Amino acid sequence: MSSHTILEKYQKTFSKNTELAQQANHIFPDGVTHDNRHTEPFPIYINRAQGSKKWTVDEIEVIDYWSGHGALLLGHSPPEIVEAVTQQMPHGTHYGACHALEVEWGSLVKDLIPSVERIRFVNSGTEATLMAIRLARMYTGKNKFLKFAGHFHGWHDSVILGVYPPFEMPVPGIPESIIDTTVICPPNEIDAVEKYLKSDPDIACIILEPTGGAFGTIPTHGEFLRQLRQITQDYGVVLIFDEVISGFRVSPGGAQEYYNITPDLTTLAKILAGGLPGGAVAGSEDLLNFISIKAEKSNPRGKKMPHPGTFNANPLSAAAGIAMLKRVKTGIPHEKVNRSAKMLREGLVDVIDQHELDWAVYGEFSGVKFLIGHGVDGLRAADFDPYKCDYRQLKGGSNALLTMNLRCGMLLNGIDIAGNGGMTMAAHTDEDVQQTIAAFDQTIGWMKADGLLD
Numbered sequence: 001m002s003s004h005t006i007l008e009k010y011q012k013t014f015s016k017n018t019e020l021a022q023q024a025n026h027i028f029p030d031g032v033t034h035d036n037r038h039t040e041p042f043p044i045y046i047n048r049a050q051g052s053k054k055w056t057v058d059e060i061e062v063i064d065y066w067s068g069h070g071a072l073l074l075g076h077s078p079p080e081i082v083e084a085v086t087q088q089m090p091h092g093t094h095y096g097a098c099h100a101l102e103v104e105w106g107s108l109v110k111d112l113i114p115s116v117e118r119i120r121f122v123n124s125g126t127e128a129t130l131m132a133i134r135l136a137r138m139y140t141g142k143n144k145f146l147k148f149a150g151h152f153h154g155w156h157d158s159v160i161l162g163v164y165p166p167f168e169m170p171v172p173g174i175p176e177s178i179i180d181t182t183v184i185c186p187p188n189e190i191d192a193v194e195k196y197l198k199s200d201p202d203i204a205c206i207i208l209e210p211t212g213g214a215f216g217t218i219p220t221h222g223e224f225l226r227q228l229r230q231i232t233q234d235y236g237v238v239l240i241f242d243e244v245i246s247g248f249r250v251s252p253g254g255a256q257e258y259y260n261i262t263p264d265l266t267t268l269a270k271i272l273a274g275g276l277p278g279g280a281v282a283g284s285e286d287l288l289n290f291i292s293i294k295a296e297k298s299n300p301r302g303k304k305m306p307h308p309g310t311f312n313a314n315p316l317s318a319a320a321g322i323a324m325l326k327r328v329k330t331g332i333p334h335e336k337v338n339r340s341a342k343m344l345r346e347g348l349v350d351v352i353d354q355h356e357l358d359w360a361v362y363g364e365f366s367g368v369k370f371l372i373g374h375g376v377d378g379l380r381a382a383d384f385d386p387y388k389c390d391y392r393q394l395k396g397g398s399n400a401l402l403t404m405n406l407r408c409g410m411l412l413n414g415i416d417i418a419g420n421g422g423m424t425m426a427a428h429t430d431e432d433v434q435q436t437i438a439a440f441d442q443t444i445g446w447m448k449a450d451g452l453l454d
């Protein structure tokens, strides 16, 4: 590394990517197709992936902790999913008709997720939360919904409010009328929830990520979930668990199985479709029947909720989803991902404390979260407790310059992890984890040499 800074070395090592990045800048805003993939000074471009690894256009191998934004519980291209999709491909990618695979896929979801009586497939987590909130409005005849600051439920008008700091700011492009129907509550504060429900009889539902905002960046206790379940029952409000990430990840039956709490509606996506696009809303028959034409007469609104969707339950996603959920059913991947993530978190925490930095690594299940600069003197990473930290610090409190250098340094050391952390996959080996810990140590050393750290 010697005389070159991390950023100089990054520009040189990944130089083949700059051409694509320049072309992309003329096509896509910021050169990317998902906000989170924006990387300074430019992103890497991936050619192929297998197991826990990805290879860039320069043929540089990196261990991946993006895990397909959480969709890849097993790893990249697991043989049984490749086989299932390859077999389906010549039989048709879209029948514009009902098919046996969707029935098998739906049955697996019903078997796995405890609260599920009925399901509708959609194409993404965003579509799923859109449907769930609308169903709750129809069911209750109320208009508003309550969400928690920092929790992410996709990007449609209603739910994108209160996701990013400063959490109370309106989001441009969202009409006032939508803002007026959205209640944003501080996370984990049951008294605040009760205050809102008491003072506003027009709240139809509460939606949350049951393992906490951004898959535990702002973590949530099971006790809070239990209190929420009680209070929503007391006030006649629909409780929606957004299990788009936690579903099939924290246990085969998601967070609701892990915590033994039954929500009214569950939103699913990511792992559900085995690495292909797909989503679902699942829950009680009473609620899902608001989509049913047969139940229209008994439905108090007198009309069903319309639900088309060209790619709903397409045969490729169904084939991949079935193969994935069969593996999920065994419970084995969950043990692996949780164990690797724990080992990784512990190793990274040790490195931080050896370097005496005011950084934190924390997380639950398969999550590995970074807080790069908490500013508390003398607080060891090993003693960091995210529940004692303000949620505004946990989400959005990291130092941007350090985060960028950490990300580039980790890539140079063969690790593709986002600046705010990542997730483990069953394909990660102990060797991968040890390599990641060593890369973290090396990167911090480089950051010190670059004069970025005291």
Ligand SMILES: Cc1ncc(COP(=O)(O)O)c(C=O)c1O
Pocket: 069, 123, 124, 125, 126, 127, 129, 152, 153, 154, 155, 209, 242, 243, 244, 245, 269, 270, 279
């Ligand atoms: C908890 C949660 N809900 C909803 C979504 C949106 O899902 P999608 O990106 O499939 O629209 C995400 C995506 O990361 C998510 O993590």
